Amino acid sequence: MAEVLLGIETSCDETSAAVLVGERGRPELASLVILSQDVHKVFGGVVPELASRAHLATLPAVVERALDEAGVSWGAVDAVAVTAGPGLVGALLVGVVYAKALAYAGDRALIGVHHMEGHVFAPAVEDPELAPPFVALLVSGGHTLLLDVPAWGRYRLLGQTRDDAAGEAFDKVATLLGLGYPGGPPIERLAVQGDPARFSFPRPLLEDGFEFSFSGLKTAVLRAVRASTDLERDRPHLARAFQDAVLDVLVTKLERAVRLTGHHTAVLGGGVACSRALATLASQRLAGLARVAVASPRLNADNAAMIARAGWWRLEQGERSDWTLDARADLPLPGLEPAPATPHSALRTPHSP
């Protein structure tokens, strides 16, 4: 098993490299470098071609810096883990091909990693005691997934979004409110000043099952923005009401999943998990039921440390990618099993008194 592993992540608009150092089963994060591509802010979203160009221009320097900060020489690196999908295929390709060439040039082990599996492993970078079984709620700009994780590398899909991802809804609503991109942080900052009773937005699919839907909520915010006679005055209240609605849906379904599975740990991952409000609400609702494991914000955003950690585990299982490793925008999650048949009664959460 590798003792020094270099992780690389280029699936969207963060160029990231990380070094894990350690013994079998106990890797420690030696460095993490994340270069955020500011260029997309003026577009209000990621421009794939610009993201791909920026990855090529910056990735080798990001990797050099990660090695420097870890105090590791090239010769010490045993293995390379890289995000192979899902994501923007042009962006992924830069990381995948560069990683393959690094691995080939240094005769190193290579492992392609699923981006969302990286998010599952993210809290384990800081919390080596974290272990399945647990429920994972992964919420980002591209995904909203609720997973039952009975063991590392085994996933049962409980639910996912039918339309917009939760992070996507934050971005779109931030645009409606005239806030910056990405939308989560400015909405959360503004929501603190908002009155939770001034507006109320629907909680889509709140009462049943594990599926999510956020496009209708976004439309409801649009109507409220258009109806507002003083958007400057209403903006914090709209932000608060929108955030409350999204977090209520997310945490209600997370609680339902915890009750169904009986697991005592719930993992929050993905960019939306950077929200302190989400972690706080989840901890409140799951008190006495499950511990909430959430990584620090740097490890919840797209980053190479989580890719390295997931790759470390896969290498420990004896897996290797060969030189034909390719990037796939729609890479399926490895180890995904059909969800167990769920009794209807378990799909509804008892209301709190």
Add this chain to the structure above:
Amino acid sequence: MSGYWLAIDTATEIASVAVGRRAGAGPVQSETGAHAQGARRHASEIVRLVDFALAGLGIRPADLSGIVLGDGPGSFTGLRIGWAAAKGLAQEAGLDLVAVPSLMAAAAGAAVKLGPVPIAACFDALRGQVYGAIYVVHPGRVQTLVAPAVLTVPELVRAAPLRPQLVVGDGAMLYADAVRAWSGAAPVPLAALPPAASVLLSLFTREGAARVITDPVTAEPVYGRLAEAQVKWEARHGRPLPDPSRPRG
């Protein structure tokens, strides 16, 4: 150091690699190479192609003197695949990188038979345009008559100081009638030419052919075009996009 150079070109539908070294005072001669047809295969095949070529000579990437890259313009994604591979191969050993226009490689491929006469190369640039250039390839130097640019075939005809004897490339095939009327000869597809990488090896030491890359870590190919979103943003705002390929972190 073995004196071997590796060449990589992925600007077109054909990804090619070649390895060779200088024999005496002449240009670098390709000793082995490999190529794969189909843009969708470039990413999965590129390291295997390199491995095939190097293994045939019993050498490793660290044994190379440097890497010659097809500089574009061409397929954005294709170029990045070749350049990402080269950066990964070169970084640890600190190999030199040099870049030669991919259009020059195509023209020089035809010059192997035709000699030092004007030859135009055109790659499909979509939207009715080509990446076009015109060269005269001499034994020790390359004369650029029209530097690589994005234009229509009629625009390339107007820009040409001399009529080319031949026009090569997938862009030439796409506008075959106009090309035939211009040069008097049927256009030649890329598949009928020597693989670009082997030509890059023979070109890069000639005067007027190569761009020496001073900072391989941050280097980028010549894409030939800005990203479309950038073009629209700059047209709307009347100023350049702030530092698009040098994100702040």
